[in-house]
Amino acid sequence: MSLPIRAKLTIWYTTLLCATLITFGSIVYVVLSRSITASIDKRLTSLAEMVSKAVFRPGTVTLPKDFDIFLEHFFGIKTSGNYIQLLDKYGKIVFISSTLGKNHIPLSGKAYHHAIGGNISYETIDNVGQYPARIIIFPMMEKGQVISILQVGAPLQESAVIISALFYILTLGIPLTIILASGVGWFLAKKALSPVDEITRMAKKIEAGSLNERLKVSGPKDELGRLTETFNDMIARLELSFKQMKQFTADASHELKTPLTVLKGEMEIALKAEKTVEGLKETIRSSLEEIDKMSSIVKTLLDLARIDSRIKLPKDKVSLNEIIEERFNQTMPLAKYKGVDMTIVKNEKVVVTGDILRIGQLIFNLVDNAIKYTVKGGKIQISLEQESDWAIITVLDTGIGIAKEDIPYIFDRFYRVDKARTRAEGGVGLGLSICKEIVDAHEGRIEVESKVGKGSIFRVYLPITSKTDELLNELGFA
Ligand SMILES: Nc1ncnc2c1ncn2[C@@H]1O[C@H](COP(=O)(O)OP(=O)(O)OP(=O)(O)O)[C@@H](O)[C@H]1O
Numbered sequence: 001m002s003l004p005i006r007a008k009l010t011i012w013y014t015t016l017l018c019a020t021l022i023t024f025g026s027i028v029y030v031v032l033s034r035s036i037t038a039s040i041d042k043r044l045t046s047l048a049e050m051v052s053k054a055v056f057r058p059g060t061v062t063l064p065k066d067f068d069i070f071l072e073h074f075f076g077i078k079t080s081g082n083y084i085q086l087l088d089k090y091g092k093i094v095f096i097s098s099t100l101g102k103n104h105i106p107l108s109g110k111a112y113h114h115a116i117g118g119n120i121s122y123e124t125i126d127n128v129g130q131y132p133a134r135i136i137i138f139p140m141m142e143k144g145q146v147i148s149i150l151q152v153g154a155p156l157q158e159s160a161v162i163i164s165a166l167f168y169i170l171t172l173g174i175p176l177t178i179i180l181a182s183g184v185g186w187f188l189a190k191k192a193l194s195p196v197d198e199i200t201r202m203a204k205k206i207e208a209g210s211l212n213e214r215l216k217v218s219g220p221k222d223e224l225g226r227l228t229e230t231f232n233d234m235i236a237r238l239e240l241s242f243k244q245m246k247q248f249t250a251d252a253s254h255e256l257k258t259p260l261t262v263l264k265g266e267m268e269i270a271l272k273a274e275k276t277v278e279g280l281k282e283t284i285r286s287s288l289e290e291i292d293k294m295s296s297i298v299k300t301l302l303d304l305a306r307i308d309s310r311i312k313l314p315k316d317k318v319s320l321n322e323i324i325e326e327r328f329n330q331t332m333p334l335a336k337y338k339g340v341d342m343t344i345v346k347n348e349k350v351v352v353t354g355d356i357l358r359i360g361q362l363i364f365n366l367v368d369n370a371i372k373y374t375v376k377g378g379k380i381q382i383s384l385e386q387e388s389d390w391a392i393i394t395v396l397d398t399g400i401g402i403a404k405e406d407i408p409y410i411f412d413r414f415y416r417v418d419k420a421r422t423r424a425e426g427g428v429g430l431g432l433s434i435c436k437e438i439v440d441a442h443e444g445r446i447e448v449e450s451k452v453g454k455g456s457i458f459r460v461y462l463p464i465t466s467k468t469d470e471l472l473n474e475l476g477f478a
């Protein structure tokens, strides 16, 4: 059953209170009534001892009429209010005190047996007077023989009043307290949980279109305060990725729109103008270039989407020095064509774990940029070295450099420092964002240092495969 927390709390609280009060009440009731009875028993025992001494004459037990009055006068034994009854050893009544009037104290078989055996016993009897009475059955002995049985009783008027008052207090008081306390508990639970209701209400109002709204953080920094803050952090992250998604879609459409417009224009002109076969061929060639541009953009976008969706990267053992060699040879003709002097200055033997193709793409993008943004006569130096647990790939160029204010954005998608020039170079502004995604996916980092007109240094840090990892990998645990 899915009860609201408020009801659950109240039920728990009330049940616990109920159990506590009932246990406590029962203990008080039992202990109090027992201790009252024990104190009456004690008084009766001492009275019975005194009476037995006073009436006892060796060999006989004789009592005058109104013996209780006599006892009070001559022995100072206060018998007032108490019942006294004397029986012979066969249980026959010998004397009844005036307090009993026409009544007598009954004697149960069990009590008689106890008395004959020389043992004192106590009984609570209902039918003596107006109130129940507590009776001591006291055997009077001579030379080890029971000669008569003395019964002394006290009406339980006072203790009955106390015990019944306590009984009423408990039976009425406990339910009343529980009803009152559960009401208070319900109210307190509502008060304590009202911020949760408020959070739910506010959170319901926030939708995709209103992600800029935040929950109000009011009150102390308790569990609920922290919950609200966590909610707000989550909404902030959602808002950011929503914005990024929107931005990305806008940028991507914009990038595709330009070649499409060019393509459309060329086609329209070709249709209108009366072109020769050679002229038409030229239009088709130029259209194909635009189509190539578009398919390269679409391919890059697809690559990005793949890395984005965190498809599990393969865990190949990648020999970085070999990849650097390979990519160097691949890009060398480009550098030569541009008149840039490109060299590998250091190439230590380093192995990392990851996706061989992606790491190749990462190195290619960096070298490609270095060539693209370095003018004739410039230099490019590539190096690979190991420093503790990191493999460091450095691509240094003496190219145009990047302004300080642009550096924070160069890893953003579609960001180009000089839009006009890079378009001429064929850049879309996705290369470095892909590098960043690849480095992140390999739990590494990428850093850049650059000065306008002097050149740039890109450094990539990739974690090195440790010996333990390799061993686990080989054993098939990783
Ligand atoms: N080595 C470099 N020297 C100077 N500027 C650079 C260098 N590398 C990158 N940049 C600047 O950073 C921008 C972003 O680089 P990125 O590689 O992401 O895009 P791109 O090279 O313009 O296009 P793409 O790589 O998608 O073909 C570039 O447009 C360029 O302005």
Ligand SMILES: [Mg+2]
Pocket (backbone or CB within 6 Å): 365, 368, 369, 427, 430, 431, 432
């Ligand atoms: Mg690039």
